[in-house]
Amino acid sequence: MGIRRADPCIQRAARELAADGIEAGLFHTSGTAGDDDFPGHRERLDRGVTPRETADAVAAWGADAAVSISLPCENALRDAAAKAFLDAVGIPTVMTPLAVTMLLVDKWETKQLCRRAGLDVPDGFHVDSDLLAGRGLPVPGYRDAPRVQAERVGYPLMSKPVWDSTSTGIRTLRSPADLDAHLTAGPETVSTVVEQVVEGDLCSVDIVGRPGSYRVLPPCWTGRAGAEPVFTVADLGWCGPREEADTAFADVARTLAGLCGNLGVHGSVNVDMIYTGGRFVVLEINPRIGGATTLSCAASGNNTFTSLARMARGLPHTGGMARRTCWAVEFLAEDGIQPKAPAELRRRVRVVTAHGLVIDGVSHGDIVVFTLAQGEEDRTVRALWELHEASGFPTTEVMAKISALLDPNR
Ligand SMILES: Nc1ncnc2c1ncn2[C@@H]1O[C@H](COP(=O)(O)OP(=O)(O)O)[C@@H](O)[C@H]1O
Ligand SMILES: [Mg+2]
Numbered sequence: 001m002g003i004r005r006a007d008p009c010i011q012r013a014a015r016e017l018a019a020d021g022i023e024a025g026l027f028h029t030s031g032t033a034g035d036d037d038f039p040g041h042r043e044r045l046d047r048g049v050t051p052r053e054t055a056d057a058v059a060a061w062g063a064d065a066a067v068s069i070s071l072p073c074e075n076a077l078r079d080a081a082a083k084a085f086l087d088a089v090g091i092p093t094v095m096t097p098l099a100v101t102m103l104l105v106d107k108w109e110t111k112q113l114c115r116r117a118g119l120d121v122p123d124g125f126h127v128d129s130d131l132l133a134g135r136g137l138p139v140p141g142y143r144d145a146p147r148v149q150a151e152r153v154g155y156p157l158m159s160k161p162v163w164d165s166t167s168t169g170i171r172t173l174r175s176p177a178d179l180d181a182h183l184t185a186g187p188e189t190v191s192t193v194v195e196q197v198v199e200g201d202l203c204s205v206d207i208v209g210r211p212g213s214y215r216v217l218p219p220c221w222t223g224r225a226g227a228e229p230v231f232t233v234a235d236l237g238w239c240g241p242r243e244e245a246d247t248a249f250a251d252v253a254r255t256l257a258g259l260c261g262n263l264g265v266h267g268s269v270n271v272d273m274i275y276t277g278g279r280f281v282v283l284e285i286n287p288r289i290g291g292a293t294t295l296s297c298a299a300s301g302n303n304t305f306t307s308l309a310r311m312a313r314g315l316p317h318t319g320g321m322a323r324r325t326c327w328a329v330e331f332l333a334e335d336g337i338q339p340k341a342p343a344e345l346r347r348r349v350r351v352v353t354a355h356g357l358v359i360d361g362v363s364h365g366d367i368v369v370f371t372l373a374q375g376e377e378d379r380t381v382r383a384l385w386e387l388h389e390a391s392g393f394p395t396t397e398v399m400a401k402i403s404a405l406l407d408p409n410r
Helices: 009-019 051-061 073-088 098-104 107-116 129-133 140-153 176-183 243-263 293-300 304-312 341-348 377-391 396-406
Strands: 025-028 041-044 124-127 157-161 171-173 192-196 200-210 213-216 220-225 237-239 267-276 279-286 327-333 350-359 362-372
Touching (some): 009 293, 041 051, 098 107, 129 140, 140 176, 140 192, 213 243, 220 293, 341 350, 341 362
Antiparallel strands (some): 157 192, 200 220
């Protein structure tokens, strides 16, 4: 993903460093980055850069300390290995150590860690692609084992590659026939977690810190979960008051922070959960920055990138729950924003960022994040309808969602 996804928090963090006389450098493997994207040294590395090459590039630039902000998980894994090389040459690197990163990029391992920590997880089982395909060790009964497990857990089930991100490869299995198709998909099948489908509200939480002090950012709501997996940015994302869930979350936050401490998480993790029936069910813990970072930072006034930079400098880091100070709302303008719309939008609401969303070179439209104080809901909804009536932006569909969220009684 391009660095724009971190707009405007990353720029702010780099400027704060500059104000303290510290030069920041960005090493990236995707997209282009200009002065607006990152005010500092910028270096594009090859997409397939190895951990050793990554560490060498950072060391050659003359870094005193480093921070990993890569996503998705395969890039976080590369950075965790690079961290080992960097730490070894005296360049302390803010990143969760490799052994723990390897557990957290693996959805099956993560499920065990969460369950043992006392967190709710979807019941499920692991399907190993090598054993299934008879690669290496022949285990003739292996193919039947998932069938038996599936009957125990019950349909519909969801099959998820243990290692992938951004919903890639996720399939709903509605029947034994679906499971059989999954089990016989051929040698290219990847190892999966197969688990019960949970219906509820998708929630994403970032935790930033190091053992002894973890800051838990406020929960961000990113859409609905059910038998049909959704690419979450297609829905409205938001961070704001939600009394019952906020109360239930306090306990979960403490457990998650405790788990991070036991594991030795260093830097940022992003936890994906489903809120259902008053409970938070943990889907995964990504050992990296998450997709809702901008949203939770905007709503809490906490800048994750500043926190990470402070940790790299060995400065004190404040733990505990970050207080939400306002609403933050994110929507996607699928057809792009018309040239004048951002300026018009800025006249009406506090726009945090409005930029193109590009994932793996594919454009997903424009992403817009704005904030409003609690108590400003009515005024904001009215101002946005005005803009919509004058320009057609935001679309009727987006406006309906914003109205339902901010002004449910209208
Ligand atoms: N057990 C589940 N029940 C319902 N929906 C799920 C379940 N697991 C995953 N999903 C859906 O798939 C999306 C991605 O799943 P997740 O476990 O976060 O993997 P990743 O983000 O790495 O692709 C979730 O945001 C949710 O929409
Ligand atoms: Mg996820």
